[in-house]
Amino acid sequence: MHPLYDLAQLREIEQQHLAENLMEKAGLAAAGLASKLLQSHEYSVLVLAGPGNNGGDALVAARHLKAAWHPVTVVFTGQREALPPDAAAAYDAWLAAGGELCAEIPAHGHWQLVIDGLFGIGLSRPLGSRYRALIEQVNTLGLPVLALDIPSGLCMTTGRVLGAAIHASHTLSFIGLKPGLFTLDGPDHVGEVHLDALGLDIQHHDVAGVLIDQPPALPCPRRRNSHKGSHGSVGVIGGADYMVGAAILASRAALLLGAGRVYCGLLSPQPLALDTAQAELMLRDVASVPALSSVLVIGPGLGNSSAALAMLHEVLPQAKPMVLDADALNLLADHPELQTKLRQRAPGSTVLTPHPGEAATLLACSNAEVQADRIATALKLAHSYQAIIVLKGCGSIIALPDGRWFINQSGNPGMASAGMGDTLCGIIAALLAQAMPMEQAVLLGVYLHGAAADALLGRGIGPIGLTASEVAMSARALLNAWVYGRE
Numbered sequence: 217m218h219p220l221y222d223l224a225q226l227r228e229i230e231q232q233h234l235a236e237n238l239m240e241k242a243g244l245a246a247a248g249l250a251s252k253l254l255q256s257h258e259y260s261v262l263v264l265a266g267p268g269n270n271g272g273d274a275l276v277a278a279r280h281l282k283a284a285w286h287p288v289t290v291v292f293t294g295q296r297e298a299l300p301p302d303a304a305a306a307y308d309a310w311l312a313a314g315g316e317l318c319a320e321i322p323a324h325g326h327w328q329l330v331i332d333g334l335f336g337i338g339l340s341r342p343l344g345s346r347y348r349a350l351i352e353q354v355n356t357l358g359l360p361v362l363a364l365d366i367p368s369g370l371c372m373t374t375g376r377v378l379g380a381a382i383h384a385s386h387t388l389s390f391i392g393l394k395p396g397l398f399t400l401d402g403p404d405h406v407g408e409v410h411l412d413a414l415g416l417d418i419q420h421h422d423v424a425g426v427l428i429d430q431p432p433a434l435p436c437p438r439r440r441n442s443h444k445g446s447h448g449s450v451g452v453i454g455g456a457d458y459m460v461g462a463a464i465l466a467s468r469a470a471l472l473l474g475a476g477r478v479y480c481g482l483l484s485p486q487p488l489a490l491d492t493a494q495a496e497l498m499l500r501d502v503a504s505v506p507a508l509s510s511v512l513v514i515g516p517g518l519g520n521s522s523a524a525l526a527m528l529h530e531v532l533p534q535a536k537p538m539v540l541d542a543d544a545l546n547l548l549a550d551h552p553e554l555q556t557k558l559r560q561r562a563p564g565s566t567v568l569t570p571h572p573g574e575a576a577t578l579l580a581c582s583n584a585e586v587q588a589d590r591i592a593t594a595l596k597l598a599h600s601y602q603a604i605i606v607l608k609g610c611g612s613i614i615a616l617p618d619g620r621w622f623i624n625q626s627g628n629p630g631m632a633s634a635g636m637g638d639t640l641c642g643i644i645a646a647l648l649a650q651a652m653p654m655e656q657a658v659l660l661g662v663y664l665h666g667a668a669a670d671a672l673l674g675r676g677i678g679p680i681g682l683t684a685s686e687v688a689m690s691a692r693a694l695l696n697a698w699v700y701g702r703e
């Protein structure tokens with residue numbers, strides 16, 4: 217788990233350490249990583265230095281690489297007189313070391329690595345045509361790119377591409393990690409992320425959010441003296457006509473992740489009597505499911521019928537932990553009286569797992585507005601509905617009503633297929649049924665879901681054609697490995 221910092225916090229840390237010549241440290245660290253990536257001293261480097269301190273970092277790195285005998289070409293896009301003081305000093309030191317500056321990328325150069333120091337956290341607006349063209353030119357060179365602090369063009373707060381963004385193979389982030397590296401378009405641009413704290417100890421400093429990059433708190437190993445009643449019972453309510461599969465997938469995932477019993481209530485007028493591929497599932501009359509279950513999932517394939525609405529009205533006032541997904545979220549958006557019931561639930565007893573489209577419906581805004589700032593959106597939903605929110609998508613955001621938030625780093629594009637959300641609901645519900653507190657169950661469930669898909673990818677399964685059922689099986693193996701320390 218790594219802390220994530222917002223812009224104001226990073227600026228404050230920079231201010232507190234102004235006298236410590238952090239740019240020299242940043243440039244040296246960048247040159248060190250570049251040397252490692254280059255391997256041979258004969259290899260040449262193309263350095264892009266922009267108009268601010270990110271450009272200063274790049275100029276310091278260029279100086280160190282030149283001193284280590286690498287041929288270095290520097291493209292400088294700023295103006296000496298407009299540079300901040302540290303960057304101006306780096307500019308002067310580069311020239312004093314015999315370095316030269318180009319205004320654009322030389323046509324016939326040959327390089328083995330690009331260092332991107334155009335923009336860092338100071339990028340404040342969408343890039344104009346000159347920078348967009350330069351970035352696109354770099355991206356078509358087909359070379360490894362080491363981005364300093366953050367790939368230029370990427371918004372550090374939201375992970376949005378502001379016009380165009382560098383496709384880095386490596387990103388060396390300074391001082392602390394930024395949220396934009398890990399959500400929305402960030403993961404498509406950062407490559408391998410490295411962190412150099414520049415010798416600062418900022419552990420005492422406030423953090424904005426947390427990156428989940430390893431399994432959070434795990435359940436305890438089971439007591440030998442346990443029985444099915446010891447591991448809770450999950451009830452899944454959904455599966456209207458033509459959407460039965462969604463409820464079955466959630467139910468199977470709950471079973472595979474360790475719920476003692478799983479009851480599945482299908483709204484379809486011709487409900488299945490038996491899941492032949494998973495006979496352990498107890499398919500019951502939907503009305504009987506809430507009373508049988510210690511944890512409820514409501515929504516997968518629920519539809520928007522009056523029966524679905526009535527079910528939601530009935531279960532929301534019940535005290536048990538609840539996972540709301542899919543059509544339950546759409547019904548919630550359309551019915552303010554359901555929203556009131558939701559807000560009256562005990563704190564920490566509800567999780568909503570919207571994808572961006574459902575989040576947009578819940579907030580009565582557009583999909584683009586949701587994605588423009590995923591963290592802010594998730595926090596807004598958490599506050600408004602007084603529930604834990606999992607905003608799904610690349611770099612899922614978990615937001616809590618008290619204002620804390622997390623970004624999940626596990627997962628891959630194989631998960632962009634129908635049924636994945638149903639599996640996630642089942643996983644979270646199973647952890648809740650096994651007595652994990654809500655916050656821990658959500659964090660572990662989301663990380664495990666992605667890590668299970670990553671494990672499959674590691675075995676050559678996906679991303680193309682990866683299925684939600686495979687992810688549930690893989691999650692079972694992974695959770696057992698984590699809890700029982702098996703390979």
Ligand SMILES: NC(=O)C1=CN([C@@H]2O[C@H](COP(=O)(O)OP(=O)(O)OC[C@H]3O[C@@H](n4cnc5c(N)ncnc54)[C@H](O)[C@@H]3O)[C@@H](O)[C@H]2O)[C@@H](O)CC1
Nearest residue numbers: 230238239268269270335336337338339340341342343365
């Ligand atoms: N200040 C410090 O203490 C440190 C700063 N560091 C580096 O400095 C970076 C931040 O430096 P700055 O605050 O100078 O910001 P940047 O260097 O990221 O960019 C700011 C410059 O870009 C211009 N700009 C912003 N958006 C633009 C756009 N769309 N089109 C054209 N120009 C645009 C601004 O006018 C300004 O000149 C960090 O990301 C990091 O790389 C590191 O050296 C560590 C220490």
Ligand SMILES: [K+]
Nearest residue numbers: 335364366368
């Ligand atoms: K950069």
